[in-house]
Amino acid sequence: MKNKIIVTGGCGYIGSHTVVELINNNYDVVILDDLSNSSVETLGRIEKITGVKPVFIDIDLKNDTETKKVFSKHKDAKAVINFAAHKAVGESVQKPLMYYKNNLYSLINMLSSMVENNINGVIFSSSATVYGTPETLPITEKSKTQRPFSPYGNTKKIAEEVIDDLIKSNDNFSAISLRYFNPIGAHESGLIGELPSGVPNNLMPYITQTAVGLREKLMVYGNDYPTKDGTPIRDYIHVVDLAKAHVLAVERIINKQQEQPYEIFNLGTGNGFSVLDVINSFEEVTNSKLNYEITDRRPGDVPELYAATDLVKEKLGWEPKKSLNEMIKSSWDWEQKLRNNKE
Ligand code: NAD
Numbered sequence: 001m002k003n004k005i006i007v008t009g010g011c012g013y014i015g016s017h018t019v020v021e022l023i024n025n026n027y028d029v030v031i032l033d034d035l036s037n038s039s040v041e042t043l044g045r046i047e048k049i050t051g052v053k054p055v056f057i058d059i060d061l062k063n064d065t066e067t068k069k070v071f072s073k074h075k076d077a078k079a080v081i082n083f084a085a086h087k088a089v090g091e092s093v094q095k096p097l098m099y100y101k102n103n104l105y106s107l108i109n110m111l112s113s114m115v116e117n118n119i120n121g122v123i124f125s126s127s128a129t130v131y132g133t134p135e136t137l138p139i140t141e142k143s144k145t146q147r148p149f150s151p152y153g154n155t156k157k158i159a160e161e162v163i164d165d166l167i168k169s170n171d172n173f174s175a176i177s178l179r180y181f182n183p184i185g186a187h188e189s190g191l192i193g194e195l196p197s198g199v200p201n202n203l204m205p206y207i208t209q210t211a212v213g214l215r216e217k218l219m220v221y222g223n224d225y226p227t228k229d230g231t232p233i234r235d236y237i238h239v240v241d242l243a244k245a246h247v248l249a250v251e252r253i254i255n256k257q258q259e260q261p262y263e264i265f266n267l268g269t270g271n272g273f274s275v276l277d278v279i280n281s282f283e284e285v286t287n288s289k290l291n292y293e294i295t296d297r298r299p300g301d302v303p304e305l306y307a308a309t310d311l312v313k314e315k316l317g318w319e320p321k322k323s324l325n326e327m328i329k330s331s332w333d334w335e336q337k338l339r340n341n342k343e
Contacts, residue, residue, distance in 0.1 A: 004028040004076055005250060006119070008061060008110060009083030010054065011038035013194040014125065014183055016046060017243035018081060020192070023050040025247050030074050033084065034060040037197060045191040061106030071113035078254045079121035080114060081246055082107065085155065088201050089300070092152035103155035104162070111166055115173065121253035123246060126160055126177040128235075128268070128305055129153035137272075138308040141179075141264050149300035160264070167262045174261040176249045181235035181268030181307050183242050185327040186334035193334030194239075203275060204236075204328070207282050208335035211290060218290060220275050222297035227304055231275035235268035235306035238322035238330070242267055248316045259315070268307030269320045278328070285328045 005022055009015045010031030016038075019029050023046070031043075031054050040056070047053040061067050061084050071077075085103040086092070092099040114122065130153065131139050132146025148154050163175045184204040186193030199215075200206045209215045223230035245267050252258055273281075279290055312318050322330075 002026055002028040003078045003254060004030060004074065006030045006032060006074055006077045006080040007083065008032045008080065009085065011035060011040065011042045012083055014239055014242060015083040016042050016192045017187060017239045018246045019046055019054055020049050020187065021243040021247045022250070023052045023054065027250070029054040030077065031056045032059050032061065032070060034058065037086070038195070042192060048191055049187065049189050061109055062102060064109050067109040068113045068116065071117045071119065075117035075119060077119050079123065079250050080110065080119060081123045081250065082110060083125050085125065087152060089150045089152050090201055092150050096151035099151045099155055104158060107159050107162060111162070115170065120172045120174060122163065122175045123249045123253065124159060124163060124175060124177045126179045127153065127156045128179050128181045128266070128307065130157045130160065130179060131305070133302045134305065137304060138270060138306050139266065140308040141266055141311050164262055174253060174258055176253060177264045178245060178249060179264065179266050180242060181237055181266070181305065183239045184236050185238040185240065185322065185330040187240060188330060190333050190337040193331070203278060204331050207279065207290060208331050211282070211286065211288065211332070212335055212339050216291070218292040220292055220294045221301060223294045225303040227274055229274050229276045232301055233272040233274045233304040233306065235270065235272055236278070236324060236327055237268050237320055238327045241320040241322055245312070245316060245318045248318050252316060263315070265312040265316060266307040266309060267312065268309060270307055270309040272304060272306035273324055278324070281324050282328050285325050286332055
């Protein structure tokens with residue numbers, strides 16, 4: 001019999017790629033999503049890629065009663081992967097309560113429903129934002145966490161603490177938090193990828209939307225940071241590599257291979273690329289010129305972030321495979337396919 005995994009936020013960007021990898025690894029998947037930042041069409045696309053349409057339940061996890069009902073119906077699930085959250089940093093500064101409410105109510109409802117139904121393992125989507133401005137690089141899992149600049153980031157830090165407290169109070173419960181660096185790219189089929197609603201917050205979709213003419217130009221916020229070319233450095237990671245790490249984390253939880261009930265791993269490549277590196281690679285990969293302008297720094301941007309990846313390699317046996325050019329090419333293929341489908 002196949003193991004069942006509940007995936008909250010499974011219609012979203014990282015969730016949909018992870019559902020594909022889970023199905024390809026012979027798991028039964030139940031997606032819980034309120035479609036607040038995704039589309040039901042993703043299910044058909046997952047089916048096209050894998051041959052399997054996952055079970056889908058349209059549910060807002062802020063709703064305590066409904067969440068309990070759904071978990072009790074699927075109490076045979078072996079673990080939960082929790083992607084469901086709002087994620088727009090800028091919006092979270094404007095609407096902090098909406099972010100705390102959505103990201104924390106739904107987490108707490110989900111955890112309570114898990115405990116009630118004896119589903120004892122969760123994988124949590126965290127973020128490198130919990131490290132704030134790091135004192136040393138690369139960032140290891142032992143690096144100090146700081147209060148993140150944005151309410152969004154703070155929901156990730158608080159969520160990690162909530163999970164930690166739950167585990168301390170409950171010997172049966174275990175968790176793995178995966179701290180993502182900068183996920184980009186799309187599935188090689190070109191059927192699933194990042195679909196930002198409104199103006200993108202992140203660099204890669206902004207670049208591809210500018211290149212297809214949806215945005216006039218890319219603003220590069222600051223070229224006077226203490227980095228090699230003055231623009232901020234980040235650790236970009238292909239979403240399919242990221243998705244595969246979730247399958248390994250699920251296996252670690254189900255097979256009770258954890259060394260501690262709560263484990264935390266960085267998910268990045270360990271390579272830092274500046275904004276100008278990404279623009280140059282994009283121009284090289286697509287053989288085109290990107291319209292961009294250097295402007296003032298943006299509040300909250302950290303000069304340099306990249307991960308130490310030794311722990312995740314050793315414990316999960318995970319290694320990212322895709323190069324920056326491959327990440328950029330897949331983002332570009334996805335963007336073009338999206339626009340062609342809309343015409
Ligand atoms: P996404 O917005 O594409 O996916 C999140 C999904 O959760 C969406 O389908 C949305 O409809 C759903 N959702 C939100 N609130 C919900 C609720 N109350 N009930 C049910 N469903 C709800 O985002 P993503 O990029 O796939 O990110 C997935 C997770 O990874 C999020 O927790 C995000 O914070 C985290 N993360 C993302 C990044 C990134 O750059 N994409 C970086 C670090 C961490």
